[in-house]
Amino acid sequence: MLAMLLRRIGLSIPVLLGVMVFGFLLLQLVPGDPAVVLAGPTAPPEVVEEIRKSMGLDRPLVVQFWMYFERVLAGDFGRSMISNKPVTEELAAAIGPTVELMLACLIWSIPLGIAMGTLAAMKRGTLVDRAIMALSVAGVSLPVFFICLLLIQLFGLTFRWLPFVGREGPVWTLEGLRHIALPALSLGMVFIGPVARMTRSSVLEVLKLDHVRTARAKGLTERAVVVRHALRNALIPVVTLVGLQAGYLLGGAVVTETIFGWPGVGRLAVGAILSSDFTIAQGCILTMALTFIAINLIVDILYSVLDPRVQK
Amino acid sequence: MTDAATATPAMTAPPQRLPWWRRLLRDRAALMALVVLVLIFAAAALAPWLAPYDPYASSRKVMLPPAWAARGSMDFLLGTDPQGRDILSRLLYGTRLTLLIGLSSILVGGLLGSFLGLLAAFYARLDPWIMRLSDVLLSLPAILLGLALVAALGQGIMPVVLALVVSTIPDCARIARGIAMGIMKQEFIEAGRALGLPDRQLFTRYLLRNAISSILIFLSLRFGQLILIAASLSFLGLGARPPVAELGMMAAQGRDFFLFAPHIAVIPSVLILIIVLAANIAGDALRDVLDPRLQT
Numbered sequence: 001m002l003a004m005l006l007r008r009i010g011l012s013i014p015v016l017l018g019v020m021v022f023g024f025l026l027l028q029l030v031p032g033d034p035a036v037v038l039a040g041p042t043a044p045p046e047v048v049e050e051i052r053k054s055m056g057l058d059r060p061l062v063v064q065f066w067m068y069f070e071r072v073l074a075g076d077f078g079r080s081m082i083s084n085k086p087v088t089e090e091l092a093a094a095i096g097p098t099v100e101l102m103l104a105c106l107i108w109s110i111p112l113g114i115a116m117g118t119l120a121a122m123k124r125g126t127l128v129d130r131a132i133m134a135l136s137v138a139g140v141s142l143p144v145f146f147i148c149l150l151l152i153q154l155f156g157l158t159f160r161w162l163p164f165v166g167r168e169g170p171v172w173t174l175e176g177l178r179h180i181a182l183p184a185l186s187l188g189m190v191f192i193g194p195v196a197r198m199t200r201s202s203v204l205e206v207l208k209l210d211h212v213r214t215a216r217a218k219g220l221t222e223r224a225v226v227v228r229h230a231l232r233n234a235l236i237p238v239v240t241l242v243g244l245q246a247g248y249l250l251g252g253a254v255v256t257e258t259i260f261g262w263p264g265v266g267r268l269a270v271g272a273i274l275s276s277d278f279t280i281a282q283g284c285i286l287t288m289a290l291t292f293i294a295i296n297l298i299v300d301i302l303y304s305v306l307d308p309r310v311q312k
Numbered sequence: 313m314t315d316a317a318t319a320t321p322a323m324t325a326p327p328q329r330l331p332w333w334r335r336l337l338r339d340r341a342a343l344m345a346l347v348v349l350v351l352i353f354a355a356a357a358l359a360p361w362l363a364p365y366d367p368y369a370s371s372r373k374v375m376l377p378p379a380w381a382a383r384g385s386m387d388f389l390l391g392t393d394p395q396g397r398d399i400l401s402r403l404l405y406g407t408r409l410t411l412l413i414g415l416s417s418i419l420v421g422g423l424l425g426s427f428l429g430l431l432a433a434f435y436a437r438l439d440p441w442i443m444r445l446s447d448v449l450l451s452l453p454a455i456l457l458g459l460a461l462v463a464a465l466g467q468g469i470m471p472v473v474l475a476l477v478v479s480t481i482p483d484c485a486r487i488a489r490g491i492a493m494g495i496m497k498q499e500f501i502e503a504g505r506a507l508g509l510p511d512r513q514l515f516t517r518y519l520l521r522n523a524i525s526s527i528l529i530f531l532s533l534r535f536g537q538l539i540l541i542a543a544s545l546s547f548l549g550l551g552a553r554p555p556v557a558e559l560g561m562m563a564a565q566g567r568d569f570f571l572f573a574p575h576i577a578v579i580p581s582v583l584i585l586i587i588v589l590a591a592n593i594a595g596d597a598l599r600d601v602l603d604p605r606l607q608t
Binding site (some may be wrong): 289296 | 444447448451452453454455456459460462463464467536540541543544547548549550560563564567570571574577578581582584585588589592593596
């Protein structure tokens, strides 16, 4: 178990390094000489040279990378090139809303997806099964932005039930809940399909196993067989699915946040890229990559805890 | 030599009553999806001849609704966009670009990925290295790669294609490796080895030929996802640059006018939905018919 854990963490290191090299290179794209920018246009050359030395800009690129590496590890991503606020400050303000949105999306879409998949597996081959599978294929094929636009049209503009711009306080307040409803609904729609599909095939797989036959043989009802004996085992692959789909979810979140003006990391990143704010873009990309790697690490560990067969 | 190669036992499913394409055509949903795909591809390929107007030429008739709507005009069948450009013409050109982005990235990524995967299965020595590499590539989701590459290279189609290619490689390598591992255990590989065939011939004639249909199925299922990612990036303004027509970008242009002129955003979005849906349905059916083992 420990060996597997260490190996798994070891695998993440080259990725992290790669992402950091990328972040560093991105900062090299910043137009202009940072020392000149800092000193001001009228500063005499000696002062510029002084600043350049103090910032380490005269050192080789490798040394500069090492300095960047140390700064990032210490949590210093530099300052925004537009607002001049520290990148960490902007990121800190954006991470909360993103996590909130993702949780609000998962909390309704995963249980619904599992329920739909289980139902489809129980009614295999019937109209119910085919309808659920057709729905999930349609769900996977819908562009996220189209779902967002349709939901805005329906609930925001036609019925005027829900607001669709920005975030208004935390979820536990009524206004906060009303504001998160549409983004969370849109983002969750793309997630139900894969969960339902995975649950269905996984339940069908488990239904073939011996212990299910035993459960059937002792006269349990089909529902008891599925819910108590099959579903529990079938849910293990669904856990990995969440890890595998985390990237998909992230992509959806970037689009959803941008459309609904949700102040999260995705919107921050898109805005920064469009306005060439390289420092913010670098910070967002590093943060998102880190989160993604961490999610997959946690899922892998969870997987081996749930299914001891995986530990080699 | 060639005799040995042609004598390769087929690794396909056990004999069934109907050939695979007959079974595929019996599946009505799959048949319809295939027809739709062929039509869309043909329309996209023939865009310069089919388009009634220049996709970049604007007219004074701004945001005209489609012909069937009350204020619509038969001159512009699907209406015009905020710049007064003919939506039908832009749609044809936009589909062309969107499909081109999807196809080129799936081809390049699929080729590199499956080559690496087959190599890993064929040479056990290379396996850990290739799999490690694919683990590294797999750690970054396509959309993040896209954001990063666009940040570095500026907005445009190339960074998007690059991101899609790079994200296809590890997935495809894993699938190809899994398929190839199964084939490598078959007796005919050992027979080929016993005959003293050179590695290159074993690889191409024995391994590649038997693995290729399963790999193609995987790629066909992946195609829709790539189209969706490309469209999303374009929608965010990070992909194709105006005035070029691309479906995701066309949808984005209609977003601000959604209240008065919903057709500008809805038409390209629905077309994306149709393309991806048809690709997914066709891919699913192809898999069920050709290679039920791949079923997930």
